[in-house]
Amino acid sequence: AERLIEFFLKFNKKHQYFLRQTALRVPRSFIDPSRPMDEDELALEALSNGLYELQLIVVCLAAVCSRSRKVLERCEMQLKMNGTSIPQLRVILHGFADSLGDGEDDPKVRDQKKYLTRLHGDFKSLDELKADAARREQLRLDK
Numbered sequence: 001a002e003r004l005i006e007f008f009l010k011f012n013k014k015h016q017y018f019l020r021q022t023a024l025r026v027p028r029s030f031i032d033p034s035r036p037m038d039e040d041e042l043a044l045e046a047l048s049n050g051l052y053e054l055q056l057i058v059v060c061l062a063a064v065c066s067r068s069r070k071v072l073e074r075c076e077m078q079l080k081m082n083g084t085s086i087p088q089l090r091v092i093l094h095g096f097a098d099s100l101g102d103g104e105d106d107p108k109v110r111d112q113k114k115y116l117t118r119l120h121g122d123f124k125s126l127d128e129l130k131a132d133a134a135r136r137e138q139l140r141l142d143k
Contacts, residue, residue: 001064001071005078008057012084014050055096058089059116062123069129076126086125093120 021027026036027045037045065072065086072086079085097116100109124132 001061001075002078004057004061004064005075005082008054008061008084008089009082011050011054011057015046015054018046018049018051055092058092059096059119061089062093062119066119066122066124069126073126086123086128090120090123093123 022042022045027042029035029037029041031041061075065075076086079089093116097113097120100113100116102109104110
């Protein structure tokens with residue numbers, strides 16, 4: 001998990017740099033340099049500038065952290081030391097699931113999207129887990 005955090009930080013830095021550069025100036029199209037990149041070209045460029053690796057790393061982190069509280073504690077501590085949090089990783093995970101499309105025609109895409117959605121729901125910070133436990137306890141007491 002610690003190595004995954006290192007990879008996350010590396011590719012997050014690369015992707016954030018790309019986002020800052022595109023915010024400063026709109027990249028020119030590779031097909032026709034006289035015009036700016038369209039949405040599809042920009043999405044492909046983001047993927048090749050660390051987003052794809054970042055998404056896969058977050059999937060691995062979510063899978064590992066949602067299975068072991070001890071690993072979650074260590075990862076959350078390392079993320080906080082580097083100015084990141086579990087909710088920020090969940091945003092990346094949610095974006096990855098959304099980018100897969102509907103999956104109406106392809107059962108593999110549908111299954112992958114279902115897995116990512118379930119993983120997104122299971123991947124919670126320690127504070128969120130404590131709040132969930134308190135809510136469940138309150139519901140139990142109210143009955």
